[in-house]
Amino acid sequence: MTASISINGLHHSFGDFHALKDIDLSIDIGEYTVLLGPSGCGKTTLLSILGGFLVPSRGHVMIGDKDMTRVQPAKRPTTTMFQDYALFPHMTLKDNVAFGLRMRGLGKTDRHAKADQFLELVGLRQDGTKRPHELSGGQRQRVALARALAVNPDVLLLDEPLGALDLKLRRSMQDELKAIQREVGTTFVHVTHDQEEAMAIADRIVVMNAGRIEDQGPPDRVYRRPCSLFAANFMGEVNQIPAWRDQGGLETPLGPLPLSHDFGDTEQGVACIRPEQLTTETQEWSLGTATVIDSAFFGAHYRCHLRSDRAPNLTLVAYLPPNAEPKAGSSLPLYADPADVSLFTTPDTQEAIA
């Protein structure tokens, strides 16, 4: 089963602290949504409100077409996969997975058959009689997933589900999570602070900061054309170049920026460009020459720090192709496609222009 989610005018505060402000969010049926942001941004609070562990100070949560704002966790069509998995240590894996079905009054044979089915789904069919302490971290994570899915929720909520795993395991579990989500078709809402994880897994990324949604959309859009400076920064490395309006065009310390639009009401802001979008091959926007300060080899690219010859105070980061072999001290011409540039006013307003 699966359902859409719609959140309207949500506001939540803990005493004087406003954890969530004016949240509006729609999630489609069967969508894999990732709530992404630094710790304290409100993403876990939002997940707790979706799961029914918190009642928001203001606003509404609709799951499917029902208002769930004040419904208890047990009565909601949601289940939560907890950060520490919260497996019951005194029960076998099969009993863990069957627990929700037992609560729904299913007989022993039926619920064990169903539990086997879900253990199969996560590849642990053979281990049904083991107990949680006999498992590795990745296996526990799978059992928690099977347990949450076994009750056929419309929406599965995942609270930093991969946080306890090491990097390599985390990457392989991401693929698995996504594959399982495709198979069961349930709407997944997943909380993380790892932007790579978000990009690997999400249909829709919701970037949050200080209790607000900064940006939301498909990963490639949010990465390439972020709606706020914060989103641009959080999604990956970015070069921020000061820019201001000058005689009908845009001027930067690195030379004029050939763009048809500008900051609108404001006079100045920053032009943002990703390191991999800086190139040594001729493009429409010329940033002049730059001196390589240092470079490090990353396999797919060299990551270089560059000092612009036009503006020596400005250090740029560029990912240059492996065959470029940039040497410290050498001089390079730099170009970019103006279409790759995002413009933002000062960080105070953080409003996207592009």
Next chain:
Amino acid sequence: MRVIQWVYLAVAFAFIYLPVASLVLFSLKDGNLPLPPFEGPTLRWYQEVLGDHQLMAALGNSLLVAVFSSLTACTLGFLAAYGLARHVLPGSVFMRGLLIAPMTVSYLIVGLGLLIVFNQLGIGLSLWTAGMGHVVINLPLCFAIIYASMGAQQQNAERAARDLGANEGRVITLVTIPMLAPAILAAFFLAMTLSWDEFVIAFLLTRFDVTLPVEIWSLLRSGLSPKTNAIGSLVFLGSVTVVLLLEIFLFGRRRT
């Protein structure tokens, strides 16, 4: 330096075991005074103890009081710990203090207070009144042990169970109690050993049926006797067996 430490350990053990050793040794003496020189050995004092109906009745009474008072103390302690740890309550610090308070008061005073109340209310003294006294002294202990072991791990598991549709009763019986079983059992057995061996409260609050420590006390009044040694040795042996079994089966398992 090393040698001094081993000597210290040996002397300390000698000091710790001196009374137990003389207790057990002279329980086997074939004579009327449990003092040197040793003669025997004989088991006749043990026969006498096992044939003493009054002592055996007291032993049964002690077990009864210990089991029932510990069960009550554990149940009340668990419920209070659960309520305090899992629900939002105003004045929780004060209530925690109130529940712990009897721990800092001498058993003698607890017993005296209850004796005054029972006298004033005209309630006759019996094994029941002694048992009630034992619940008063063991409740803080059971509460503290169980409350201390209610960590975040259980709380998360309880939350998961509730999320999967369990109501509070089933959360408690299927998740909380099984997860806290080691702490609850530890609290129960500690309460058992304390109640089983408690003298002053039992002395003040029983009348015709008495518990074992009270019965041994009245034996002492007739002076030194190998029979007292024998009953003392038996109690020691019994307690040590229970302690060793607990160590092996309950607490030993947790380490692996």
Next chain:
Amino acid sequence: MTMASTSTRRGWGFMAPALLWTTAFFVAPFTIMLAMSLASLDGRELIWSLSLDNYHKLFTQPYLTKAIWVSLQITLTVTVISVLLAYPLAWIIAFRVPKRWQRLVLLLSILPFWTSYVVRSYSWLLVMSREGMLNNAMMSLGLISEPLQMASSRFATVTGFVHFFVMLLTLTIFANLVQLSPNYRRAAVDLGASGWQAFRHVILPLTLPGIMVGAFLTFVLCIGDYITPQILGGNNELTVPQVIMMQLGRRGDFPLASAMSLVLMGLVTLAYIATARWLRLDRI
């Protein structure tokens, strides 16, 4: 909000049995005892009043005043000696006994703890009596020519107490020592401290709260104990619990017994205040 108040109501429900029990059988008796200590006795007739006569007696009747002093002296002596003897023992078990034997040695060192409390004092009577093991052994070794009078004295009471509390304190101090990261000691030694300095400036301060908890427990249990002084102490001097029991048994003087009990609690409170900054009972 509705959810919070449901939770509060349920919470009260869970707390209620324990709270009621403690109130009915601890708080109420204590309050009545307080009132009783202000009452007086006319023959065997109890007269409720608000008089401080019983407290006045504590200072005017020499045997009562003396009992308070005796109790305090014995308890303080026992507490200090027990800590001083138990610390090295716990230390040796924690750091000198090989790891695989540690649990066994600890278990053995507190095994006699499970002797019946009454029987334990009786056993010391056997050991210390005129014809007992100790006199017997010392005479045959030629250390003494006449048997020593050891039982029925303060020495015997203190020995009996120390025996019990050394075991208790060894357990608590051991638990404290082993949970200490060995890196504290290593760091101190690495920074140039001698073994003694590392102990004095690092280990001792870190284990002090544990010691104080044990010492306070010793104080509470020792000052309120009736059996040990009654069996081992003889008739020369009485402690407060002995006096209380005497009032109850022989004279049925509940008012005076209540007043003495409150004095006992006052002494425990003083001990609590003296050690409060290490105890933090509120963290239990």
